[in-house]
Amino acid sequence: MNLDGFHKALADFQGHCSTLLGNLTRQQPIRSPFPFLNRSPPWARIAQGGRSRPMTVEAIEERLEGIPVYALSNASEEFLLVSGSSSGKNLGLFCFNKDDAEALLNQVTLIDPHARHGSKVVPVALNKVFQLKVNGVAFRLIPEFSQVKNALKEREKSGFASSGFSGVPVFQSRSLILKSQNKRYRPLFFRKEDLENTLQSAAREQNKLNPSIRQGDIQVASLEDVIKEMKENSTSNWDDVVFIPPGFDVSDDSN
Incomplete structure (x- = not known):
């Protein structure tokens, strides 16, 4: 993808986010069916034992445990849904970046000042929402914009022309196990910077020079595609992955 195409993809993504915020007309509560995170997220658990069938929902939840996403809540700790003026659909939005969720909350309270009292951004465990279903509500994961840019850059380096990225990007490296x-497990990172920091820390611990990231050494996939493969394919290429919470440097943890 050339530079003009890259900038067009970013502009399209920004336009989509602006349209999403601009079309919010009202909000309503939905009672939370699971607790909010009230402490620092733990490491994702790894289910032991081999498998010869697609992963169960419970096993996938174990891999996603401890990954925080951010939702809007009212004073009664109920989720706030937003509705589009054109589609009329109710949306439950979960942001991977807290600042994005704060910006969304500000937009909602500007449209409806009565929603300002007691409304807040709350962290929610991803393993409890990745397949959440409520009649009449469409739940959406909102990726961190900087990581969408990183995903487009990495795909461009690998020779994949693309006008955009669908889903939540996750990053891995062949150099890290x-x-x-x-x-043996392959860590998947929600932030490219966390992967790069881990590679550099691992190199320092081994008394080596910091590795130069070779073209193609960092691979990008979408979280939604990875989970779909885990659920449907008994020979999935993703059954040995573990998800790393944003902000973690794997080499800092001896386990």
């Missing part, structure tokens, strides 16, 4: 009880 985790070991647990004699088993």
Whole structure:
């Protein structure tokens, strides 16, 4: 993808976000069916044992445990849904970036000042929302915009022309493998910077020069596609992955 195409893709994405915020006309509560996170997220658990069938929902939830997303809540700790003026559909939005959720809340309270009292942004565990379903409500994961830009850049480096990125990007490297009880796992990061920091820290710990990231050494996929493969394919290429919470440097944890 050339530079003009890249900038057009970013502009299209920004336009989509602006349209989403601009079309919000009202908000209404939906009672939360699960608790909010009230502490720092734990490491994702790794289910032990081999498998010869698609992963169960419970096993996938274990991999996603401890990944925070951010939702809008009212004073009664109920989710706030937003409705589009054109579609009329109710949307439950979960942002991977807290600042994005704060901006969304500000937009909602500008449209409806009565919603300002007691409304706030709350962290919610991703493993409890990745397949949440409520009649009449469409739940959407909103990726961090900077990571969408990173995903487009990495795909451009790998020679994949694209006008946009669909879904929530996750990043991995062939150079990084985790070991647990004699088993090997591939960490998937929600932020490219966390992956790069981990690679550099690992190199320092081994008394080596910081590795130069080769073209194609960082791969990008969408979270939605990874989960779909886990659920549907018994020979999935993603059954050995573990998701790393944003802000974590894997090399800082001996386990």
